[in-house]
Amino acid sequence: LDAFWSVALPLARPGLLTGAVFGFAHTVGEFGVVLMIGGNIPGKTKVLSIAIYDYVETLHWTEAHVLAGGMLIFAFLVILATFVLLFTKGLNYGIDFRGGAEVQIKAPKSWDIGKVRDVLADGGLKNFKVQEIGQSEEGEYIIKTEGDEKTMNLVKENVESILSKNAGGESYRIEKTDVVGAAAGASLRMSGVLSMLYALICILIYVTVRFDARYAPGAVLALFHDTVIVVGIFILTQKQFDLQILAAILALI
Numbered sequence: 001l002d003a004f005w006s007v008a009l010p011l012a013r014p015g016l017l018t019g020a021v022f023g024f025a026h027t028v029g030e031f032g033v034v035l036m037i038g039g040n041i042p043g044k045t046k047v048l049s050i051a052i053y054d055y056v057e058t059l060h061w062t063e064a065h066v067l068a069g070g071m072l073i074f075a076f077l078v079i080l081a082t083f084v085l086l087f088t089k090g091l092n093y094g095i096d097f098r099g100g101a102e103v104q105i106k107a108p109k110s111w112d113i114g115k116v117r118d119v120l121a122d123g124g125l126k127n128f129k130v131q132e133i134g135q136s137e138e139g140e141y142i143i144k145t146e147g148d149e150k151t152m153n154l155v156k157e158n159v160e161s162i163l164s165k166n167a168g169g170e171s172y173r174i175e176k177t178d179v180v181g182a183a184a185g186a187s188l189r190m191s192g193v194l195s196m197l198y199a200l201i202c203i204l205i206y207v208t209v210r211f212d213a214r215y216a217p218g219a220v221l222a223l224f225h226d227t228v229i230v231v232g233i234f235i236l237t238q239k240q241f242d243l244q245i246l247a248a249i250l251a252l253i
Contacts, residue, residue, distance in 0.1 A: 010131075075225055078225075078228075079225060079228050086231070093242070094240045095145065100145055100146045101145055101146070101155040103156055103174060103176075103177050104175040105163065105174055106175055107140075108139070113141065116143075119163070125159070143159055188243075195246075200253065204216045230252065
């Protein structure tokens with residue numbers, strides 16, 4: 001439990017904040033902007049959901065079925081395309097999922113996470129990621145970069161050399177150095193998939209108990225659709241997919 005509050009939660013904080021922003025933007029976009037402002041202007045614009053509702057209210061079943069069927073086919077094709085891309089092009093996994101070297105440091109007191117990133121980048125460290133652990137005033141960070149057991153000492157020496165050149169007399173230290181192997185990265189990917197699956201099951205149970213069992217499958221499928229679309233965007237853009245993004249997707253669900 002202590003590791004959760006002091007390590008896991010601080011590492012996931014950016015992802016949780018991103019997920020909250022995504023959720024708020026989704027709500028504002030769907031209900032605030034689309035429906036209230038530009039979504040249903042009589043005689044000019046109408047979103048498909050409102051059009052289907054109007055057809056059902058006026059007993060125009062054929063038109064309602066055509067629109068609903070078209071939306072279903074489109075959603076299915078998008079999901080299918082995403083899975084094809086997932087197994088052909090694949091996600092650009094970050095160090096969290098690929099594995100690599102981790103160096104935990106205690107930075108000089110006057111440094112923040114931005115300063116640590118700038119110093120390491122200016123020092124020539126490539127393909128790295130900095131995460132703050134614990135409270136900000138403690139000044140402890142984990143530096144993740146590409147590496148293995150053979151190059152772990154070299155990574156440590158590079159980080160220590162960069163810090164010594166930029167510390168300006170302030171104290172710092174290397175707390176520990178570790179390696180996250182490919183097997184651990186694969187296990188982390190599986191844990192992420194299971195986390196999303198468990199979240200969808202919990203929502204299915206909640207909607208069933210709180211509202212109506214008939215609505216639960218549709219609600220879960222809609223959330224699954226949104227999640228797959230986000231993953232598809234990351235595949236197309238090849239933006240790095242790491243723990244923060246996973247936490248954001250879980251918050252979106």
